Amino acid sequence: MLYLLKRLGFYLIAAFAALTLNFFLPRLMPGDPATALFARFRGRLGPEALEALRETFGLTEGPLITQYFTYLAHVFRGDLGISIAYFPAPVSEVIGNGLVWTVFIAGSSLVLSFALGTLLGIAAAWWRRGWIDTWLPATFTLLGAFPYFWLAMVALYLLGFTLGWFPLGHAYGDDISPGWNATFIGDLFRHAALPIGTVVLGTMGGWLLSMRNTMIGVLGSDFVNLARAKGLSPARVVLRYAARNALLPSVTGFGMALGFVLGGSLLTEVVFSYPGQGYLFVQAVRNQDYPLMQGVFLVITLAVLAANWCVDLLYLWLDPRTRDTAS
Amino acid sequence: MSDPRDNVRTGWSAWAWAIRRDRKASIGAALLLFFAALALIGPWFTGDPDALVGVPLQAPSAAHWLGTTAQGQDVFAQLVVGTRISLAIGFGVGLFVVLLGALVGVTAGYFGGKVDALLSLVFNVFLVIPGLPLAIVIAAYLPSGPLTLALVLVVTGWAWNARVLRAQTLAYRNRDFVSAAIVTGESSARIIVREILPAMSSLLLAQVIGSTIYAIGAQVGLEFLGLGDVSRVTWGTNLYWAQNDSALLTGAWWTFAPTGLAVALVGFALSLLNSGFDEITNPRLEMERAWRRELRRTGQVPGESTPVVRG
Numbered sequence: 001m002l003y004l005l006k007r008l009g010f011y012l013i014a015a016f017a018a019l020t021l022n023f024f025l026p027r028l029m030p031g032d033p034a035t036a037l038f039a040r041f042r043g044r045l046g047p048e049a050l051e052a053l054r055e056t057f058g059l060t061e062g063p064l065i066t067q068y069f070t071y072l073a074h075v076f077r078g079d080l081g082i083s084i085a086y087f088p089a090p091v092s093e094v095i096g097n098g099l100v101w102t103v104f105i106a107g108s109s110l111v112l113s114f115a116l117g118t119l120l121g122i123a124a125a126w127w128r129r130g131w132i133d134t135w136l137p138a139t140f141t142l143l144g145a146f147p148y149f150w151l152a153m154v155a156l157y158l159l160g161f162t163l164g165w166f167p168l169g170h171a172y173g174d175d176i177s178p179g180w181n182a183t184f185i186g187d188l189f190r191h192a193a194l195p196i197g198t199v200v201l202g203t204m205g206g207w208l209l210s211m212r213n214t215m216i217g218v219l220g221s222d223f224v225n226l227a228r229a230k231g232l233s234p235a236r237v238v239l240r241y242a243a244r245n246a247l248l249p250s251v252t253g254f255g256m257a258l259g260f261v262l263g264g265s266l267l268t269e270v271v272f273s274y275p276g277q278g279y280l281f282v283q284a285v286r287n288q289d290y291p292l293m294q295g296v297f298l299v300i301t302l303a304v305l306a307a308n309w310c311v312d313l314l315y316l317w318l319d320p321r322t323r324d325t326a327s
Numbered sequence: 328m329s330d331p332r333d334n335v336r337t338g339w340s341a342w343a344w345a346i347r348r349d350r351k352a353s354i355g356a357a358l359l360l361f362f363a364a365l366a367l368i369g370p371w372f373t374g375d376p377d378a379l380v381g382v383p384l385q386a387p388s389a390a391h392w393l394g395t396t397a398q399g400q401d402v403f404a405q406l407v408v409g410t411r412i413s414l415a416i417g418f419g420v421g422l423f424v425v426l427l428g429a430l431v432g433v434t435a436g437y438f439g440g441k442v443d444a445l446l447s448l449v450f451n452v453f454l455v456i457p458g459l460p461l462a463i464v465i466a467a468y469l470p471s472g473p474l475t476l477a478l479v480l481v482v483t484g485w486a487w488n489a490r491v492l493r494a495q496t497l498a499y500r501n502r503d504f505v506s507a508a509i510v511t512g513e514s515s516a517r518i519i520v521r522e523i524l525p526a527m528s529s530l531l532l533a534q535v536i537g538s539t540i541y542a543i544g545a546q547v548g549l550e551f552l553g554l555g556d557v558s559r560v561t562w563g564t565n566l567y568w569a570q571n572d573s574a575l576l577t578g579a580w581w582t583f584a585p586t587g588l589a590v591a592l593v594g595f596a597l598s599l600l601n602s603g604f605d606e607i608t609n610p611r612l613e614m615e616r617a618w619r620r621e622l623r624r625t626g627q628v629p630g631e632s633t634p635v636v637r638g
Contacts, residue, residue: 014451028468142595153566259455290467
């Protein structure tokens with residue numbers, strides 16, 4: 001319990017740091033932040049609306065510390081300002097619409113890449129110098145050297161444009177209305193296959209190598225030899241004894257990889273015009289829609305922090321030693 | 328077998344000798360030298376990459392080896408010229424990120440206590456905040472250009488190095504050579520610079536290589552999103568224009584394929600060099616290789632079990 005609370009405290013500090021960064025970054029810009037921030041609103045908002053928006057970002061006349069607390073108060077109320085590109089929708093609403101797509105793409109890529117990479121890593125370590133061990137690590141190291149979004153471009157070109165197997169972008173076809181029916185869900189997966197596939201391809205190698213290398217060490221240890229000597233079935237020895245222990249470094253890495261995979265899937269969304277956070281983010285940057293941009297950054301960061309805490313929970317379950325020191 | 332100590336070499340010639348002896352390291356080094364040469368002397372031969380030289384979106388031909396862009400510029404010239412800035416930022420950031428990481432990480436590990444707690448908190452916070460979104464936000468506010476890009480990459484990339492180097496410093500902190508230096512009354516700064524940092528030189532080298540891979544990839548990604556200076560020719564902006572001009576939907580694969588291949592080749596060369604160095608400097612791997620050679624020489628087949636070689 002203490003362990004989890006400690007971690008929670010750490011994530012709160014991190015969230016606080018992200019908020020603070022968000023507050024100070026506009027003030028890094030040369031010139032008056034308010035002018036630059038709201039330049040694109042000119043002519044579209046009345047003076048009162050503009051005043052309200054200034055307050056959201058703490059760009060008031062008061063001293064910096066007051067501005068800071070004004071900003072924090074607004075964020076805690078879920079008020080992230082008004083989007084310029086999607087005027088007059090509030091930022092929180094625009095982000096909410098895109099969030100589900102990013103969670104879908106980034107979440108399934110992460111889980112698939114972790115599961116596939118780890119399983120192949122186990123296989124490579126068990127049949128050491130077999131064909132899996134000889135070919136896969138090298139292939140995936142090479143694939144990992146390509147930028148994900150470039151793999152996405154190539155996949156889109158070959159499988160989407162040339163062969164026409166997959167749609168060229170967006171989350172679902174224009175001619176299909178969203179609903180819980182087989183046609184729509186099938187269409188969703190057809191559209192998601194390439195974005196997810198390319199991120200999985202680009203990130204799987206890391207899990208494979210890390211699992212393989214740890215497994216090799218664990219397979220040589222005494223408790224695995226004992227398990228073998230007891231005559232347990234190979235599947236039981238590999239999965240229940242060796243893999244469970246070899247998994248620990250990978251799970252630690254999982255938290256680290258979250259941000260990385262998310263970054264990759266943001267870029268991939270841009271290639272596929274997939275309507276998630278990445279696409280919104282880039283549109284916001286290109287339109288100088290600063291309120292939306294900062295909102296997306298904040299939401300992504302908070303999501304990563306929350307996911308990290310879930311990884312900590314998982315770690316607690318996997319490694320009894322953390323439980324012992326905790327109590 | 329001759330005693331390996333017979334040919335002890337020092338400094339650069341030792342590295343050159345070791346690289347030549349290791350297959351992975353030599354392939355990696357050769358590829359890197361090729362790209363370095365391309366970056367240094369290539370631009371003198373290709374002419375102005377921004378010049379409009381022909382009909383837009385021509386497929387590769389004898390006149391234009393890699394075809395032309397949607398504006399009618401030569402793709403090959405853009406690729407070669409882009410190498411210079413992209414590699415310069417990559418290696419510069421790679422080096423700087425490790426310097427900063429070493430400064431923070433080694434300080435934290437060496438002094439321990441409250442200093443360690445504070446510095447560890449800072450780099451752990453930076454590690455957990457997702458790097459690419461942070462980089463995008465910072466880059467969007469600063470004037471675009473190579474310097475901004477480099478700054479952003481350093482800010483988002485140093486924390487990992489700090490974490491690794493702190494752990495390594497903790498491992499050295501109570502070793503005899505450090506204790507001896509403390510007893511002889513050397514200053515902390517001198518112990519860190521003269522004793523601890525040289526002891527982890529091979530780790531530092533691996534970190535520089537790893538950080539360079541990161542810097543090149545992240546840089547290309549940010550520029551692809553339009554966060555670099557899009558009027559300058561670099562690998563990332565080449566990809567940005569390819570995407571912007573809908574290269575994919577017009578079937579112009581030659582506008583994005585070569586650049587991605589170049590990025591991947593440099594990344595692959597660096598990781599080959601890294602694992603090559605690992606084999607050179609890691610005695611455990613060297614022993615395992617020697618053991619496998621011995622097995623092959625005597626015609627034995629290794630069993631199912633994992634060969635664990637202990638020295």
